[in-house]
Amino acid sequence: MIRIALTYQSFTLISVPKIHTDLLWDLSVLFGSLCLLYFAFIFFFRNRLSAKAKNINDRRKQLTPIISNFLFYGEDASKEEKYEYVELKVEMREFIKDPINRSVLKEILLDLQRDLTGDARRRLLSLYQDFDLHLDAYQKLNSWRWEVVTKGIVELTQMQVEQAYTFIKNFINHKRSVIRKQAQIAAVSLKHEGISHFLDTNKYAISEWQQIKILEILRDKEDFIPPNFGAWLTSKNKDVVLFSLRLIRHYNQTDANCLVTELLKHKDDEVKQAAIECIKEFGIKEAVPVLKAAFRRSNRATKIVILDALGILCSDDIIPYLFEIYEHENNFNIKSKALSTINVISPNTVLPEENLDPSIKIAEEMQVDEEVRDVENPGEIDKNEIVPPHETVEEKVVITEEASELFLEDLDVFEYCFMEELNEILDRSDIEDNDIEAKYLPLDFLPIVVQKQPKMAKKKQKKTLDPELTQLDVRFEEVHPDEGFRRELEDILSRVEVPDLEGNIEVEYLNFKFLPFVISEEAEADQLPALIDEINAMEVNGVEIVLPASGEALDTNEAEKIADKDHQEEENDTCSLVDWDDLETEVDAIATKSIEKHTKEENIEESDPPSYGFSIFEELFRHCDTESKLILLDEILDLGDEKELCFLQTLFKDPNRDVRKKVKNIAKRLTEKLAVEQTANHTPEAIVKWADTEKNGRSLSLNFDLENLEIKNVNDTKK
Amino acid sequence: MKKILLADDDELLASLLNYRLDKAGYKVHWSCDGREVKEELEKEIPDIIVSDIMMPYFSGLELVDFVRNTLESKVPIIIISSAGNEENVLSAFELGANDFISKPVSPSELLVRVTRELNKG
Known part of the structure; x- marks a missing residue:
């Protein structure tokens, strides 16, 4: 029972409401009627509009030839034509009494004025006023509806009714922007003085578009004489x-x-x-x-x-x-x-300064330097440059900053080659006869280093130095110092053994004029004679190296003498025995000159070349990203030497933290590595071994013959 | 009497020009769209064609192309174009139009141009 009750109760909730069937019929009839009424309205108004449009179109077709007749009526027309024209005009006046006809005629004239120009347009505009159509537009100006007012203004403007200017100018400051803007255009368009009135009385903002429109109207205006617009700048x-x-x-x-x-x-x-x-x-x-x-x-x-x-x-x-x-x-x-x-x-x-390749800039400077040099001294040899005896003027190379950096690198190569060749010579000297007279060390292959000085430096130098000294033909060479090289030279000399020779052999002359004189930038001039004295006092394994006593600093006369002597030597192309007097004095002269030059250059040039050699990693490092830099640092540890150590020191302030950290680590490890290598390599045995191993595998082949080396037996000398 | 084919969809302007040319002594046949022009041309080639560029169904450019390439006629063609429509005018010249006149049109000027073109032939 309960189940049945519940079942039926639930059904009642969703059952159809009880509506009387008659009511449904009534509603159907009502909606059907409304639909019919709607369609009837549509049909009626559609037909009405179509009929109206057709009527207007018919009237247009009727009016168009009449208007054409009015427009193309010529003054040279015949009497009959003139009579027809007057009759037509009367008919037209009657015709336009009907508001629809009047409206149609107005529309036709407004349409045609857009498509016509010239004489036909002028006639069209006069026709508009002849039929008093402009009066309708005047009436529109009095309307309370803003769109009607605007239409009236536009119509009067298009049909160029100048009399309307008086009425329209009152709308220039109308509160409605559409009316205001149209009135501004009308005022400017209808009369020449319209622009002046507009600028005088306008209280509102003038939009860009409005300015352009007015400007366009003024531009198209015939016979328009612009007023002095400066008057409105105030x-x-x-x-x-x-x-x-x-x-x-x-x-x-x-x-x-x-x-x-x-x-x-x-x-x-x-x-x-x-x-x-x-x-x-x-x-x-x-x-x-x-x-x-x-x-x-x-x-x-x-x-x-x-x-x-x-x-x-x-x-x-x-x-x-x-x-x-x-x-x-x-x-x-x-x-x-x-x-x-x-x-x-x-x-x-x-x-531009940013993102430029410095190497290109330097190359350009080199080129410019060469050009300037050629222009300044065409075909003239600079007296301050070292010119080797066999070198022609054309072969001279001007070394710039970049080149001097490369030169430092070359010095290392030179040092290595020199040591190797010297070892070879000394080895050879062991095998040869007792009466070895090593007269000559053919070292002409050595690079003649020409350091071009800046012009300013040259000028200052000329002022301070003795004029005679500046005229020396012999050039000094500035070579950056390497203390290690000197030590190695001493070591080699100490290893010189001539077992076949009886008694003491005195190396009387070692003509080392060919060598680039090593002058420390920090060294004082008086340190060099001391060095020479030190070498002079050497007696190694029965071979005494005789050096002259150290001299004093070079004065100008001595320098001149040296210069003359050197010049003479070059001219005669004779390689005499080693003259240690000359050597010493020359060293002194060069030291004095170098120090002077160095102090002057310090004042003139702020950016001296770095004191360490050029690291091949430097250029790579400059142009790579952080990851590559880290890889390069690893490579530096594997391959690097003192040059890289100096280079690493410059990277301690690298903006990148990772790079900075790694640089410090690598620098530390490289220092340790180099210290170990130095200890192992600087023993005499190691140098000999190194020279032997490198002899076969060297890449740079040099003709390093014995020249100007005269070894004299000490005993013979005593005799 | 020389026969002019006037092709323009603007009835008002066309009737005005028609009236002016007719008054000057030419026999003018006016067509309001491109299809009608095409049919008319297939029937008979006029002495000169005056055509607006912008027309329904068959533009002025197509008309020039049709006359020059399909009909292979050298009949003079004067193009009427709106101001600022220079690209179309250039295209019309490339296709073989003889002259052009821009809107707003001066009927007297058009008459002069038509006469000149007809005198050339």
């Missing part, structure tokens, strides 16, 4: 001032220059910018001081416009001012504009 309406400036530019009214310049003092930046544009266009150079004065008080955009104007108006004398702006301004755009303005005034004044 207007309180900012937009009037801006529009006047635009008109001044359009009509090139240069007589308003003073007024335009005065506008640079305007509070509004938009006006200022427009005035600057005008100044720029007219090229008013008198405005430059005002522009400069206005610069500080202007905003960023105006400053940029001012800089642009200065670039056009000014000459080179403005460049310091522009540089001042560049230095003091914080804004990037202004700074950038200042630089570009400088380049506009004087092209290539400011050259």
